[in-house]
Amino acid sequence: YGSTRPERILAEVKSKATRGDARSVVDTIDQYCRHQEWAMNVGDEKGTILDSIVCEVKPRAMLELGTYCGYSAVRIASLLPPNSRLITMEFNPVFAAIARQVIAWAGVEDKVVLIEGPSGDWIPKMKKEFGLTSFDLVFLDHWKDCYLPDTKLMEECGLLRTGSILVADNVICPGAPDYLEYVRGSPRYESKYFRSHLEYTRVEDGIEKSVFLG
Ligand SMILES: O=C(NC/C=C/[C@H]1O[C@@H](n2cnc3cncnc32)[C@H](O)[C@@H]1O)c1cc([N+](=O)[O-])cc(O)c1O
Numbered sequence: 001y002g003s004t005r006p007e008r009i010l011a012e013v014k015s016k017a018t019r020g021d022a023r024s025v026v027d028t029i030d031q032y033c034r035h036q037e038w039a040m041n042v043g044d045e046k047g048t049i050l051d052s053i054v055c056e057v058k059p060r061a062m063l064e065l066g067t068y069c070g071y072s073a074v075r076i077a078s079l080l081p082p083n084s085r086l087i088t089m090e091f092n093p094v095f096a097a098i099a100r101q102v103i104a105w106a107g108v109e110d111k112v113v114l115i116e117g118p119s120g121d122w123i124p125k126m127k128k129e130f131g132l133t134s135f136d137l138v139f140l141d142h143w144k145d146c147y148l149p150d151t152k153l154m155e156e157c158g159l160l161r162t163g164s165i166l167v168a169d170n171v172i173c174p175g176a177p178d179y180l181e182y183v184r185g186s187p188r189y190e191s192k193y194f195r196s197h198l199e200y201t202r203v204e205d206g207i208e209k210s211v212f213l214g
């Protein structure tokens with residue numbers, strides 16, 4: 001029977017990455033996806049941009065939309081200060097099951113809460129369910145046509161405060177044109193584009209960092 005790509009990525013992590021070492025999990029996935037089989041992880045090049053923003057913001061409460069195999073959840077969690085928490089949402093149960101194992105192998109499970117379900121359903125429940133006031137940092141990396149509706153939903157649900165930062169992957173490739181137009185055109189955001197490349201390729205892509213001004 002054929003395994004899925006996420007299953008092959010997990011197998012690679014279990015056979016090559018050092019248990020409890022988040023960096024080695026990140027590097028193992030990057031090596032595999034660069035040389036064996038492409039996968040839609042934010043990757044090493046854009047990952048460095050994401051790292052610098054996480055280190056700058058030092059978020060106490062961070063949200064990720066679109067866990068996939070858990071690559072960016074591990075990457076982010078390895079940089080979080082003590083008693084900070086990454087909540088990551090994934091609605092595909094197969095991907096969520098793989099991501100849980102990747103996160104556990106990396107030894108960051110105490111910093112990551114993986115919610116299995118659609119962001120549209122869960123965003124309105126976040127405050128109550130997690131006793132949250134707002135997110136300091138949000139990483140958008142799920143379906144590109146969900147970036148804008150979910151951003152508006154987070155605004156409506158009061159999950160963004162003055163200074164909250166949105167970081168969006170793939171604003172060029174595959175692209176999120178309606179989201180880009182919104183954050184760049186709205187007086188409620190200060191937006192900045194970090195030019196890079198689509199993971200593991202020479203294709204142009206980039207990350208958009210947008211500060212919510214309230
Ligand atoms: O399509 C891309 N990403 C979509 C990512 C989707 C992931 O987020 C989950 N999801 C979706 N809506 C959700 C709502 N709620 C929860 N999980 C959700 C999906 O189950 C999947 O695990 C992509 C594509 C390329 N590419 O080159 O083609 C490159 C990239 O870096 C990408 O991120």
Ligand SMILES: [Mg+2]
Pocket residue numbers: 040041042141169170
């Ligand atoms: Mg992406």
